[in-house]
Amino acid sequence: MSDSRAPTWWQREDLNYQNGNLHFAGHEVNGLAKRHGTPTFFYSAKRLTDNVQRLHTALQKAGLKDRYRVLFAMKANRFAPLLTHLKGTGLVGIDACSPNEAEHALSCGFRPQDISFTNTSLSRNDYDRLNRFDGISMNCDSLTCIRKWGEMGRGRNIGIRINPAIGLGRADNDKLQYSGANTTKFGIYREQFAEAIALAKQYDLTIAKIHFHTGCGYLTPQLDYWEGIIKECLWFVDQVKDTVKVVNVGGGLGVPHVAFDQPLDLDAWAQVLARHFLTRNVTIEVEPGDYLVKDSGILLLSVNTVELKRDKTFVGVNAGFNIALEPAVYNLPFQPLPATERTGRKQRVTIAGHINEALDIFYSDIELSPLQEADTLVLINAGAYSTSMASNHCMRGEFKEFLLY
Numbered sequence: 001m002s003d004s005r006a007p008t009w010w011q012r013e014d015l016n017y018q019n020g021n022l023h024f025a026g027h028e029v030n031g032l033a034k035r036h037g038t039p040t041f042f043y044s045a046k047r048l049t050d051n052v053q054r055l056h057t058a059l060q061k062a063g064l065k066d067r068y069r070v071l072f073a074m075k076a077n078r079f080a081p082l083l084t085h086l087k088g089t090g091l092v093g094i095d096a097c098s099p100n101e102a103e104h105a106l107s108c109g110f111r112p113q114d115i116s117f118t119n120t121s122l123s124r125n126d127y128d129r130l131n132r133f134d135g136i137s138m139n140c141d142s143l144t145c146i147r148k149w150g151e152m153g154r155g156r157n158i159g160i161r162i163n164p165a166i167g168l169g170r171a172d173n174d175k176l177q178y179s180g181a182n183t184t185k186f187g188i189y190r191e192q193f194a195e196a197i198a199l200a201k202q203y204d205l206t207i208a209k210i211h212f213h214t215g216c217g218y219l220t221p222q223l224d225y226w227e228g229i230i231k232e233c234l235w236f237v238d239q240v241k242d243t244v245k246v247v248n249v250g251g252g253l254g255v256p257h258v259a260f261d262q263p264l265d266l267d268a269w270a271q272v273l274a275r276h277f278l279t280r281n282v283t284i285e286v287e288p289g290d291y292l293v294k295d296s297g298i299l300l301l302s303v304n305t306v307e308l309k310r311d312k313t314f315v316g317v318n319a320g321f322n323i324a325l326e327p328a329v330y331n332l333p334f335q336p337l338p339a340t341e342r343t344g345r346k347q348r349v350t351i352a353g354h355i356n357e358a359l360d361i362f363y364s365d366i367e368l369s370p371l372q373e374a375d376t377l378v379l380i381n382a383g384a385y386s387t388s389m390a391s392n393h394c395m396r397g398e399f400k401e402f403l404l405y
């Protein structure tokens, strides 16, 4: 991932260098590292609010006014202060994907009616627990789920997660797609939809919502696919047009990771929704994780080693892919930034973690101002799917988290 075209593409009002020192959310990053140590995640409360607000503005501008709801996909980040902050904005509900997540959302102040639940492969115990959260909105992802949820309580509203057999993801990355040419475990396909409707009828369940989530990290170049997915989804909506009140279009809205990523044109994205849904009597739900939290979070690391091996200079840091796995697992690079920009010739380096795994590389081959042992290094875009997916691999799972106001 070599990227030297626009080295400051990431710069913004609350993330920039001042006199050679990186500042984030009104704080000098070196000061944060000194006070709290590393590895530590910091999230900007203001950036979170701004991201939510931007999404609302786009939906309103497109004419959806009071006909939409934004849910935060808490699988992206379940840090309680962050969830409580989001709840405090009054602008989001929650997309939960396990009974524990649903309960955690309740503990952070959300109400059952604020929660939309979508999961796959639920156990009897999962259904029992979900059944206790009166008012939670259930999206059934399979015929089995319709049957089991129906057995637990007839006569209620359900959502059905469909699989439109078209997927999308940043840079058309297959690993980020949840539906597409390959058959996936997610949702009910066209060919089984009639069976789903019949099963719902058998249990006196009303199909009030069509739900789909087709992929992650999509940006402006993927908007044509986005429109294709919406058109495909309309077939499903039409099959249940007498009862459907809500269409949940999932998450997947991305943010740039490198200079040549074209940011998502939110207005164009929202206009696709308006174009296809304004004439139908439905409310739109959107459940982003990434878009709301990814660029609100940074990870502070310390440099342990700087060493030339053959033709590569490796900068070894004090954390590994197990606490921030998107670069290694999904090929989503986190731009590294030295907390202090030293003068002198830039060095071409590869940032490596401290885990004994070959894939433990945060960024390959990038030009940075010279780094030395004990320097603080920042990874940006670390706010989503880092801590929530962290493991204790090699017993190196420790990190701290702070929400900055």
Ligand SMILES: Cc1ncc(COP(=O)(O)O)c(C=O)c1O
Residues within 6 Å of the ligand: 073, 075, 076, 095, 118, 213, 215, 216, 217, 250, 251, 252, 253, 287, 288, 289, 290, 291, 384
């Ligand atoms: C059902 C569902 N909704 C929403 C999301 C959030 O996706 P993203 O963080 O890409 O917006 C996911 C992510 O896996 C998901 O599975």
